[in-house]
Amino acid sequence: MTKLSVNINKIATLRNSRGGDVPNVVQFAKDVQEFGAEGVTIHPRPDERHIRYQDARDLKPAVYTEYNIEGNPIQSFMDLVLEVKPTQVTLVPDAEDAITSNAGWDTIKNKDFLVDVIKEFQQNGIRTSIFVDPVLNQIEGAKETGTNRIELYTEGFAHEFSLGNESAIKPYVECAELANSLGLGVNAGHDLSLDNIKFFSENIPGLLEVSIGHALVAESLYLGVENVIQMYLRKLKG
Ligand SMILES: CC(=O)[C@@H](O)[C@H](O)COP(=O)(O)O
Ligand SMILES: NCC(=O)COP(=O)(O)O
Numbered sequence: 257m258t259k260l261s262v263n264i265n266k267i268a269t270l271r272n273s274r275g276g277d278v279p280n281v282v283q284f285a286k287d288v289q290e291f292g293a294e295g296v297t298i299h300p301r302p303d304e305r306h307i308r309y310q311d312a313r314d315l316k317p318a319v320y321t322e323y324n325i326e327g328n329p330i331q332s333f334m335d336l337v338l339e340v341k342p343t344q345v346t347l348v349p350d351a352e353d354a355i356t357s358n359a360g361w362d363t364i365k366n367k368d369f370l371v372d373v374i375k376e377f378q379q380n381g382i383r384t385s386i387f388v389d390p391v392l393n394q395i396e397g398a399k400e401t402g403t404n405r406i407e408l409y410t411e412g413f414a415h416e417f418s419l420g421n422e423s424a425i426k427p428y429v430e431c432a433e434l435a436n437s438l439g440l441g442v443n444a445g446h447d448l449s450l451d452n453i454k455f456f457s458e459n460i461p462g463l464l465e466v467s468i469g470h471a472l473v474a475e476s477l478y479l480g481v482e483n484v485i486q487m488y489l490r491k492l493k494g
Contacts, residue, residue: 293321328347349387363397413428
C-alpha cells in the first residue's frame with residue numbers, strides 16, 4: 257500500500273517570512289502524523305531558504321512514522337543526514353540556486369559517486385532513494401548504484417495530466433515495472449496533487465511512497481490540513 261509522506265518545506269517558508277517561529281515546523285510535523293500522514297519529508301537546501309539544518313535535527317524526535325530527508329549530497333548535507341539518521345535519505349541532483357528540483361540523476365555518468373555515497377548511508381542504517389527521471393536506462397543505472405529505492409520525478413506527468421494527457425503515465429508505468437523486476441523500491445514525487453494522485457497511484461505498480469508538499473499545503477489553505485490529508489489517504493487507499 258502506498259504511504260503518504262508530507263513534505264513540510266513550505267511550512268518553513270511561511271515561518272521564515274516573518275523571522276519568528278510561527279508556524280512551528282515541529283508541531284506541524286506532529287500534527288500531520290496525528291492526521292494520518294505516514295511520513296514526514298524535508299528538503300534542506302544549501303541556502304536554507306525554507307527548512308534549516310537545525311529543523312532537521314529538531315524534527316528527529318518528533319517523527320515517529322517515516323522520516324525522509326531529501327537533498328543534494330554535498331558534504332554539509334551528508335554530515336547532517338549521518339548525524340540525524342532518518343529512516344530514508346533521498347538524493348537529488350539539485351543545483352544550489354535551483355528554484356526547485358527540476359531533474360533526476362544521470363545514474364550512468366554519476367555511478368561511481370552514487371555508489372560511494374549510497375554505501376555510506378546504508379552502512380549507517382539509512383535507507384536510500386535516488387531521484388530519477390522516468391527513463392528506462394536511468395532505472396538500470398540506478399540498480400547499478402546499489403540504492404534501495406528510486407523516486408520517480410513526476411513533474412512531467414503532473415503537467416501533462418493537467419492538460420488532459422493521461423498517456424503521460426506510460427513511461428512511469430514502464431519504469432516502475434522495470435524497477436520492480438530489478439528489486440528496486442519505487443517512490444514518487446514532485447507536483448503530485450489531489451487532482452492527479454488517484455490516477456497516478458492506481459497505475460504505478462508497487463508504488464511504496466509518495467512525498468507531497470507544495471500542492472498539499474496550497475490545498476490546505478482552502479480545505480484544511482487534516483481534511484486534505486484524509487482526502488489523499490482515501491485516494492491512495494481507495
Ligand atoms: C525532490 C522534490 O521534488 C522535492 O523535495 C522538491 O524539491 C521540493 O523542494 P521545494 O519545496 O524547495 O520546491
Ligand atoms: N519528493 C517530492 C517532495 O518531497 C514534494 O514535492 P512537491 O509536492 O513539493 O512538489
